[in-house]
Amino acid sequence: MIRKSKEIRIGTVMIGGTNPIAIQSMTNTDTRDVESTTRQIHKLQDAGCEIIRVAIPDQEAAQAISEIKKRVNIPLVADIHFDYRLALAALENGADKLRINPGNIGSREKVKAVALAAKERNVPIRVGVNSGSLEKDLYIAHGVTPESLMESAMRHVRMLEDIDFNDIVIAVKSSNVKLSIAAYDLLSAQTNYPLHVGITEAGTVKAGAIKSAVGIGAILSRGLGDTIRVSLTGDPVEEVICAKMILQSLELRRFGVEFVSCPTCGRTEIDLIPLAKQIEDYCSNIDANIKVAVMGCIVNGPGEAKDADIGVAGGKGAGVIFKKGKVIKTVKEYDLFTMLIKELEEMIKETPSE
Ligand code: SF4
Incomplete structure (x- = not known):
């Protein structure tokens, strides 16, 4: 049975509800280098990518979003770690979605500032937990388990819900396929927010594609998942090709012959x-x-x-x-x-x- 999740808008793309499972990827260029980043985004889009994430390590990268957005017509997700000012700058510069874990950005005021700015612009936030970045207390109490991944994600989610922010997408990724499958199972029983599905640090193109196909495929076969990202050490275009093959194999989408x-x-x-x-x-x-x-x-x-x-x-x-x-x-x-x-x-x- 396919899980019916909440519908969320990411720029021009809708995910969740009855929308097709969207394919996303991430650039591996320096986001401050607008030329190279734009070129790579065009290649990814030509390959079939529907949502693109860019890393925002500093203010200059956040500023670059507005210039990149003038040259592309695909939703852009700003990937931010820890610094709420980068999240605010990314929003001001037109990011269509934020990937940030509210529990990692400090005080409730900072979380509130980001959530308010996102809400004003109808920009969703993806909570993205992965096995390498679990909170210390969860790690000490349980180690890396499906339960601790799910609990970590739900903590971040509750922080947003506490300030009345509900435009949320969630990911609980691990490089361990069985762990990821169990974590998505648990998470799907807790919430109806759309799920971003992936196997993190899956490896180089061939091994990573197989690992991703097994993991993402198993999760999708359970009727879970609203957007997928295949993570490969290689050209991100390969991620998009692999994502299309996974979706086509399960007859969830059709791409060409x-x-x-x-x-x-x-x-x-x-x-x-x-x-x-x-x-x-x-x-x-x-x-x-x-x-x-x-x-x-x-x-x-x-x-x-x-x-x-x-x-x-x-x-x-x-x-x-x-x-x-x-x-x-x-x-x-x-x-x-x-x-x-x-x-x-x-x-x-x-x-x-x-
Ligand atoms: S189609 Fe013919 S050649 Fe191909 S595997 Fe089957 S029997 Fe062998």
Whole structure:
């Protein structure tokens, strides 16, 4: 069952409620370098990112938000640690959301100043707890557990609620997949604020993508999560691609053509791996509600992929093109890519894009 959370606006993007699960990422440029940051934001947006977070380590970075905002049209989240003055400056400069933990910014007055300034501008605040930054008393009493992560998040949330601020998003991230899943489970039973889901410090691109897919995927499969961020040590564009794949795998969102290919085996008699890559790359630029299959052999391929709308299957020095499991033509191996694309383009013209 999908958890129905409170609806929250982040600039032009709505999350929670029945809205699609939004993809976010974070720039790794120096936010004060407006040129580089803007360039990276455009790349992330082109890849499919819908909300972008930028680090705000000082006042200069907070000031840069207004200049960046003039050049991009995507909600910007200001990531702030400890200093409430940076939060105020980020809001003055047009941040669409703050990521700040109220328990870390000092007195109730400071929390109140930030919450009031955010409320005036209809800017939400994300409470983001992670296993590396638990409060000392929770850490001493319980260690890093799902309960302590949840309790830490709820403490920050209650601080905001106490001053009548309810425009809240919550994250409880850990680099431990099982811990993260259990923490989101507990948190979802406590509150209906939207959940920002991620596995923190997941690792480099390949290992981190797998860890994130397992963790985020498990949490989403429980019906939890309103926005996701995949955290990878690498180009943040990879985070966006991975996030899209996770959402598409669970049929929570659809991004372009769905591509499937067989693992190849001793029956494969054509050079399938480069062909599959070539077709996958081609399909990644197409937005159509079509499933494309690349299969290694004629005997099993069309049957194994009969739910695909269109596909190729290899034979000896040749292959076939099939539609819905039925072979429609035989072509030489070197023509397989061209002929499949021709048929695919025709199919796209006839397929409504939803
Ligand atoms: S489709 Fe054919 S080549 Fe591919 S794994 Fe199945 S049997 Fe092997």
